[in-house]
Amino acid sequence: MSTPIILLVEDNRDDEELTRLALKECNVANELVVARDGKEALDWLFCEGQYADRDPCRIPCIILLDLKLPKISGLEVLERLRATPRTRRLPVVILTSSREEQDLLRGYDLGANSYIRKPVDFDQFTNAVRQLGVYWMVLNELPPKDTPCAHDA
Amino acid sequence: MATFPDDAAALTARLRECARQLADMGVAIDPELPPDALLVRLREAVLADLTRCREQVAAARRAEDALRASEARYRALFTNMTEAFALGEAIFDAAGRPVNFRFMEINDAFCGQTGLTRDVVGMPITEVLPQVESSWVERYGTVALTGEPVRFTDYNRDTDRYYDVYCYRPEPGKFAILFRDVTRERHIEEALRESEKRLKRAQEIAHLGSWELDLAANRLTWSDEVYRIFGLRPQEFSATYEAFLARIHPDDRAAVDAAYTDSVREGLDGYEIEHRVVRKDTGEIRYVQEKCRHERAADGSVIRSLGMVLDITERKQAEEALRESEARFRQLADAMPQLVWTAEPDGRVDYYNQRRQEYAGITPTERDSYEWGPVLHPDDLEATVEAWQRALATGETYQIEHRVRMASGGYRWHLSRGVPVRNAKGRIVKWYGTATDIEDVKTAQQELEQLTASLEQRVQERTAQLQAALARFEGLLESAPDGIVIVDASGVITLVNSQLERLTGYQRDDILGKPVEMLIPERFRPVHVQHRAGYMTAPRTRPMGVGLDLYLRCKDGREVPVEISLSPFTTPEGLLVMASIRDITARKQAEEEITRLNTALRRNVEQLSVTNKELEAFSYSVSHDLRAPLRGIDGFSKILLAEYSGQLDETARDYLRRVRVAAQRMGRLIDDMLNLSRIGRREMQPAPVDVSALAAEVLAELRQAEPERAVTVIIAPEMTAVGDANLLRIVLENLLGNAWKFTGGRADARIEMGTLEEAGQTVYYIRDNGAGFDMAFADKLFTPFQRLHSEEEFSGTGIGLAIVQRIIARHGGRVWAEGAEGKGATFYFTVGEMVEEAA
Numbered sequence: 001m002s003t004p005i006i007l008l009v010e011d012n013r014d015d016e017e018l019t020r021l022a023l024k025e026c027n028v029a030n031e032l033v034v035a036r037d038g039k040e041a042l043d044w045l046f047c048e049g050q051y052a053d054r055d056p057c058r059i060p061c062i063i064l065l066d067l068k069l070p071k072i073s074g075l076e077v078l079e080r081l082r083a084t085p086r087t088r089r090l091p092v093v094i095l096t097s098s099r100e101e102q103d104l105l106r107g108y109d110l111g112a113n114s115y116i117r118k119p120v121d122f123d124q125f126t127n128a129v130r131q132l133g134v135y136w137m138v139l140n141e142l143p144p145k146d147t148p149c150a151h152d153a
Numbered sequence: 154m155a156t157f158p159d160d161a162a163a164l165t166a167r168l169r170e171c172a173r174q175l176a177d178m179g180v181a182i183d184p185e186l187p188p189d190a191l192l193v194r195l196r197e198a199v200l201a202d203l204t205r206c207r208e209q210v211a212a213a214r215r216a217e218d219a220l221r222a223s224e225a226r227y228r229a230l231f232t233n234m235t236e237a238f239a240l241g242e243a244i245f246d247a248a249g250r251p252v253n254f255r256f257m258e259i260n261d262a263f264c265g266q267t268g269l270t271r272d273v274v275g276m277p278i279t280e281v282l283p284q285v286e287s288s289w290v291e292r293y294g295t296v297a298l299t300g301e302p303v304r305f306t307d308y309n310r311d312t313d314r315y316y317d318v319y320c321y322r323p324e325p326g327k328f329a330i331l332f333r334d335v336t337r338e339r340h341i342e343e344a345l346r347e348s349e350k351r352l353k354r355a356q357e358i359a360h361l362g363s364w365e366l367d368l369a370a371n372r373l374t375w376s377d378e379v380y381r382i383f384g385l386r387p388q389e390f391s392a393t394y395e396a397f398l399a400r401i402h403p404d405d406r407a408a409v410d411a412a413y414t415d416s417v418r419e420g421l422d423g424y425e426i427e428h429r430v431v432r433k434d435t436g437e438i439r440y441v442q443e444k445c446r447h448e449r450a451a452d453g454s455v456i457r458s459l460g461m462v463l464d465i466t467e468r469k470q471a472e473e474a475l476r477e478s479e480a481r482f483r484q485l486a487d488a489m490p491q492l493v494w495t496a497e498p499d500g501r502v503d504y505y506n507q508r509r510q511e512y513a514g515i516t517p518t519e520r521d522s523y524e525w526g527p528v529l530h531p532d533d534l535e536a537t538v539e540a541w542q543r544a545l546a547t548g549e550t551y552q553i554e555h556r557v558r559m560a561s562g563g564y565r566w567h568l569s570r571g572v573p574v575r576n577a578k579g580r581i582v583k584w585y586g587t588a589t590d591i592e593d594v595k596t597a598q599q600e601l602e603q604l605t606a607s608l609e610q611r612v613q614e615r616t617a618q619l620q621a622a623l624a625r626f627e628g629l630l631e632s633a634p635d636g637i638v639i640v641d642a643s644g645v646i647t648l649v650n651s652q653l654e655r656l657t658g659y660q661r662d663d664i665l666g667k668p669v670e671m672l673i674p675e676r677f678r679p680v681h682v683q684h685r686a687g688y689m690t691a692p693r694t695r696p697m698g699v700g701l702d703l704y705l706r707c708k709d710g711r712e713v714p715v716e717i718s719l720s721p722f723t724t725p726e727g728l729l730v731m732a733s734i735r736d737i738t739a740r741k742q743a744e745e746e747i748t749r750l751n752t753a754l755r756r757n758v759e760q761l762s763v764t765n766k767e768l769e770a771f772s773y774s775v776s777h778d779l780r781a782p783l784r785g786i787d788g789f790s791k792i793l794l795a796e797y798s799g800q801l802d803e804t805a806r807d808y809l810r811r812v813r814v815a816a817q818r819m820g821r822l823i824d825d826m827l828n829l830s831r832i833g834r835r836e837m838q839p840a841p842v843d844v845s846a847l848a849a850e851v852l853a854e855l856r857q858a859e860p861e862r863a864v865t866v867i868i869a870p871e872m873t874a875v876g877d878a879n880l881l882r883i884v885l886e887n888l889l890g891n892a893w894k895f896t897g898g899r900a901d902a903r904i905e906m907g908t909l910e911e912a913g914q915t916v917y918y919i920r921d922n923g924a925g926f927d928m929a930f931a932d933k934l935f936t937p938f939q940r941l942h943s944e945e946e947f948s949g950t951g952i953g954l955a956i957v958q959r960i961i962a963r964h965g966g967r968v969w970a971e972g973a974e975g976k977g978a979t980f981y982f983t984v985g986e987m988v989e990e991a992a
Contacts, residue, residue: 014785021792068777097780099827100773120780120820122788122813 002067003030004061004137009041009077010034010095019095021112022059030137033060040074041065042080045090052079058092064138067096067103067110082111088145091136104125163217164188171195173247188390199636237263238858240325243290243297244277251294253277254328254783266334267312273821296320297328306335317341324485338489346739353377361466364392367457382441382464384432402429402438409443414445417455423447427465434915440469491586492557494573498581498849500545511560530556530564539567548573548581554595555590565592636705636734640669642684642727656736658708669732674706692721692730705734714741772830779823822938827953829937832959837877844872848906851885853895871905874984878961881984887953888919888980894949895923895978914983922977926970934970 006023011015012111016034023032035041041063043049047056067074072097074094081087093114094107107115119125165188172184172732174193180198184191238260239531244253255277273281278290288307296303304322318332355374356362362379366372371393377387381401384918390396401409405428416424423446429438445460486493486506493506509528529537533555544551551571554570556564572854630637636653647663654661657672664671670678671684684698697703697717704712716735722729790809826934848868856864874881889904896902905920924942926934933939937955954968957980961968965985972978 012781012785014788015781018784018788021788051791068774097777097784099774100776101831118780118784120783120787121817122784122791125784125788 005033005058006137007041007044007060007122008034009038009063009069009074010064010130011036011066015066015118018125019129022122022126023124023133025126026130026133027121028129028133031062031075032088034076037070038074039078040071041069041077042072045081046084061142062127063092064095064132065092067094067107075110076108078107078112091140091142093132093136095132161188165191168192168195170247177249206874213548219490220314231258231260234260235262235333237266237332238330239263240323240327240329241278242291243294245294245298249298251290251297253279253290254293254297257327266316267314269312282309284310286310292315293328296322297326306339356758357381362462362464362467364397364460364462365457366394366460368455369457379462382432382439383430384434384437386709391563400433402431405429412443413445416445417458420449420453423458423460438644439464441465465746477912489587490590492567492569494586494588495570496584496586498545498583500541500571500584501693503538528558528559532556541571544571544573544584551586554591557590565590567591584756624751633733634735635736636668638672638730638732638734639729641729644669644690647729653734656707656713656734657705658711663708672706674704676713677704688719688730689728692719692728694718694720697732705736714738716740748926768830769834772827775823776827780820783816783823787820788815788878801989809981822950824951825938829956829959832880832883832956833963835880837880837963839876840876841879842874842876842880844885845870845880845883848872848885848889851882851889852893852904855890859893862897862902863894863900864893864902864904866902867905867907870905872908874915874917876964877960880963884957884960884982887957888982891953892919892921892978894919894921895925897923899923914985916981916983918979920977920979920982924975925972925976925978927974928972931972935968 008016008019009087012018014102020032023030033044035044039049040091044051044054045059045063047054049130064076065077074096078092078094081090088111091113091115092111094103094112095102096103096114098117099139104115114132116128119128157793158386168188168191169184172182172186172195175182175198176184176735177194180202182191182194182198186194225871239256240258241254241256243251244255246252256274257270257663259271259274269281280286286307289309292303292305292307295301300322302319304317304319306315306317308314314334314336315338316332317335318330320328323329356378358384360378362382364374364379365374367374373392375388375392378394378788380387380389382404383397385400386788398406400408409426412426415421423444425442425444427440427442430441431438440757442465443460444462444463447455447459448457450456478666483506489506489508493504494502496502497503514928533553537553537555540553541551542836543549545665545790550573552569554566554568557567558564567588568591569586569588571584573581574585576582611838630648630650633650636656637648638646639648640652646667646669649661649664653659657664662940673681695718697719703715705715706712713969714737716737718733720731720733722731723729775781793801794806794809794813801809845868852866852868856862888904891902896904899922901922903922906918908915908917910916935958936951938951939955940949940951942949957970960985961982966983967985968980968982970978970980
């Protein structure tokens with residue numbers, strides 16, 4: 001088994017790159033899967049569409065979810081995740097530019113595990129990503145695997 | 154004898170007359186002879202007679218001489234005698250009846266007593282005294298004929314005298330009269346007779362009899378009336394003293410007898426006595442008054458007694474009646490509760506009843522004086538006397554109220570009244586008066602007056618109250634903005650105000666007393682009558698016709714939309730209902746306008762809502778999308794600096810750093826802008842806030858952020874406010890944060906927060922001694938992103954005070970600042986009433 005996957009749901013290529021750079025800077029070596037919109041994220045997670053053939057046993061240890069996404073919004077993605085048994089316990093960290101109260105409330109209501117606002121200052125951003133990696137990839141204990149792959153298989 | 158040739162017939166007649174006369178004298182001549190023969194006969198006869206006469210004259214002359222002496226004597230007597238004397242001859246007619254006479258001789262006294270002169274001698278008496286009564290001629294003629302003397306008294310018209318005449322015949326055919334003028338005696342006599350007659354009559358009328366006792370002749374005479382008084386027929390018998398005594402009442406007889414005999418014996422002039430007599434004819438008892446005067450001779454013996462008897466029965470009876478009447482009057486007067494008095498026409502009081510003595514305690518001397526003074530209150534005396542004098546002077550009723558003294562010494566009010574009693578001629582003969590105790594009446598009257606006065610006052614007060622109430626009511630009615638109609642239970646209009654007149658165009662008189670339906674459009678009238686009847690059964694204050702459009706019908710037929718409220722009230726006249734009628738034309742229009750505006754507003758709100766949503770979407774996208782590029786700019790710049798530093802010179806690196814600073818600043822500006830917009834949109838939750846504690850918290854945080862700074866902080870305790878705690882915290886964070894920031898350059902930094910009262914409102918203030926500001930820019934302080942200091946001096950975006958102002962405004966308060974450059978600043982704010990905002 002390889003390193004756990006980080007699923008980054010982000011439509012902005014700059015933010016994607018910066019996130020990648022920040023992770024690299026923080027020596028987070030996990031495989032980074034990027035979905036560029038909500039649909040792609042869901043397709044990937046549920047092995048549908050273009051990802052129908054991927055190994056369903058590969059599930060992320062964390063999902064970094066932007067909210068403002070093309071096609072399907074981040075909150076809708078979250079909602080679908082939480083509504084699906086296989087994905088409902090997946091740690092989801094909302095990583096977004098928005099600090100709108102409604103987004104915060106809605107995010108937590110839908111079962112987000114954390115909410116991080118992306119700072120403009122890259123130093124701060126890097127710092128945030130570092131802490132995020134330490135926390136979620138190192139410290140945080142994931143829920144036990146319910147061997148979905150066996151089922152799927 | 155003269156002849157009248159022209160009147161032969163008359164002459165002839167005269168001749169024949171002579172012949173007849175001669176025949177009477179014994180000379181026989183036929184009077185029927187022819188005139189010539191008759192004349193001859195007559196002449197012969199006359200001549201024969203003449204001859205005879207001559208012989209007789211010669212014989213007589215002798216006797217005459219003797220007589221002459223005697224006659225001279227008698228003539229002197231005749232001439233000088235005081236009695237009138239005349240010698241006359243009678244003239245007879247052919248039948249020998251005396252028809253005339255003439256005087257032949259009269260004396261001086263004759264002339265004196267008859268007023269005739271001697272010229273009358275020889276003239277027929279009918280010429281002298283043309284009116285002579287025939288009785289004179291007859292009497293004298295008779296004497297001249299018969300020779301029988303007569304004496305008589307008779308009246309002569311011509312001389313208007315009475316004469317007492319003695320007549321005799323000195324010789325045949327002649328007469329002599331001796332008389333005197335008795336006119337005066339005659340008049341006296343007649344007067345006397347008349348007087349006696351009157352006396353008699355008077356005695357009859359007066360029942361006054363007279364009597365005379367002639368003692369010398371021992372003869373008693375009674376006048377007729379005496380007989381009558383005694384019940385006898387006048388002169389029935391000769392009066393005697395015994396007869397007199399017999400008629401006297403047995404009980405009085407001795408006294409009367411004694412009176413008479415005593416007066417005679419004791420030499421008195423007379424006596425007077427009243428006694429009773431018993432009438433002989435009827436047995437009736439009469440009262441008489443007897444008066445007697447004695448005439449005495451020189452020796453004192455009574456010659457004659459003259460007396461009178463006056464029947465005084467009527468007077469006696471009248472006196473008795475009067476006495477009884479008087480006694481009754483006195484009893485009555487004494488029995489009366491009033492003081493009773495009588496007075497003479499001159500005002501002298503001659504009688505008071507017993508009451509006065511008992512009442513006023515008048516002593517006999519005072520009473521006898523019959524004066525006002527002692528019994529009247531001194532203050533009333535003058536008015537009383539004046540009133541009495543006026544009554545006496547005018548004969549009008551005397552009336553006055555005055556105080557009369559009581560025996561006990563006090564005074565009581567009396568009403569004194571006096572009325573005059575007049576005789577048949579209208580002359581006042583007496584005053585009758587009373588004085589009635591009216592003290593109690595007066596007291597009662599005064600009490601009544603006081604009562605009346607107080608009652609009147611109460612009535613006046615009540616009236617004033619009522620008038621005021623009425624005025625208030627009318628004022629209320631008239632000042633009411635609505636038209637008011639008051640109707641009675643049967644729907645008849647009893648009152649309206651002027652607003653209604655204006656509203657309807659009717660005059661009050663047009664509608665008062667009419668059914669209220671006249672003010673209602675015709676199509677609604679029948680149903681209104683029903684509704685009205687229904688209302689009257691359960692009257693209460695309520696609007697009329699809820700949910701219906703009501704209309705008032707005006708005089709000109711116009712219909713005005715109205716709102717009507719009904720208020721019943723009960724009056725003594727019954728149930729009345731007041732309808733307050735409001736013209737809602739303007740309101741209707743306003744409502745329509747409001748509806749229109751509301752529609753417009755709703756559209757605006759919808760638009761605004763759309764705009765808001767857009768704005769929200771905008772700020773959402775700002776939040777997401779504007780910051781992302783900045784992060785890219787900053788991030789990649791940082792990576793360039795970090796990864797490619799060696800490939801860049803210092804200038805390039807400096808520029809990249811500047812790019813990063815600018816990007817980061819823009820990020821902050823965006824955040825602040827979003828904050829500001831979020832403040833405006835955030836829902837407020839007002840609650841009591843402990844402002845002092847909040848301020849202390851904020852300052853503690855500031856202190857924690859910069860623990861190296863020494864700042865003196867003074868926070869007034871127990872400051873509170875009602876508001877949204879989170880928002881108020883933001884206010885304090887900004888204001889205290891500013892104070893903290895702008896005192897950064899001072900070693901003796903000082904921040905003070907407290908409150909003061911201004912116009913009943915709590916004003917919070919935060920004062921520092923920091924950099925301050927120029928008051929010229931005070932109004933710009935609260936503009937978003939407005940900064941008064943450079944970023945180098947003091948950091949910040951200039952959004953803080955704009956947020957403060959927005960929060961304070963949302964709290965209904967206001968915020969303002971005072972300050973001067975380098976001398977610190979003071980920020981004031983109030984937290985007003987919480988403004989409820991639409992969501």
